[in-house]
Amino acid sequence: MRFWLLDRICSYEPDTELTAVKNVSLAEEYLSDHFPEFPVLPGVFMLEAATQAGAWLVRLSENYAHSIIVLSEARSVKYADFVTPGHALTMRVEQTASEERYVKMRFQGEVDGRLSVSGRLVLERYNLADNDPRQASLDERMIAYQRTTGSLLTRGTTVAAVEL
Numbered sequence: 001m002r003f004w005l006l007d008r009i010c011s012y013e014p015d016t017e018l019t020a021v022k023n024v025s026l027a028e029e030y031l032s033d034h035f036p037e038f039p040v041l042p043g044v045f046m047l048e049a050a051t052q053a054g055a056w057l058v059r060l061s062e063n064y065a066h067s068i069i070v071l072s073e074a075r076s077v078k079y080a081d082f083v084t085p086g087h088a089l090t091m092r093v094e095q096t097a098s099e100e101r102y103v104k105m106r107f108q109g110e111v112d113g114r115l116s117v118s119g120r121l122v123l124e125r126y127n128l129a130d131n132d133p134r135q136a137s138l139d140e141r142m143i144a145y146q147r148t149t150g151s152l153l154t155r156g157t158t159v160a161a162v163e164l
Helices: 043-061 133-153
Strands: 008-013 017-023 068-079 088-098 100-113 112-128
Touching: 008 043, 008 088, 008 133, 017 043, 043 068, 043 088, 043 100, 043 112, 088 112
Parallel strands: none
Antiparallel strands: 008 017, 017 088, 068 112, 088 100, 100 112
16 A cells, blocks of 8 residues: 555544544655645545545454455545545544445544545455455465554554443
């Protein structure tokens, strides 16, 4: 992944919701071109932050069962406000449905309580070995990397108690 667009996972409730934060810094390379006189977080990066938050909700909820979680559909995406350097974009995803390969979610991104972006996502999850058993070792390496990254993102995270 070229850009990690989440700096911290603040809280999550398995199979239900996750809240994460993206801190926008003027030091981020892509801001020099978008736009030089008025740098703003590109809308596609806000959508990617929502996708990454959704993928982390799936990974954490399913104990890293799938090596690949990708955006299949983005619907009703609305951009409401700019996100500029110095802002913290708080992204909240809420799972609305789950099927064998697909998870549906709503998302909302805010800065200081003001809506910046919202919409719906459909994420697809699978393992490379599902189509080619020779890829099982690659799945394992990818999941190990995701576990390491997840442990960094979730330091100090609040996890809702799950009643069994």
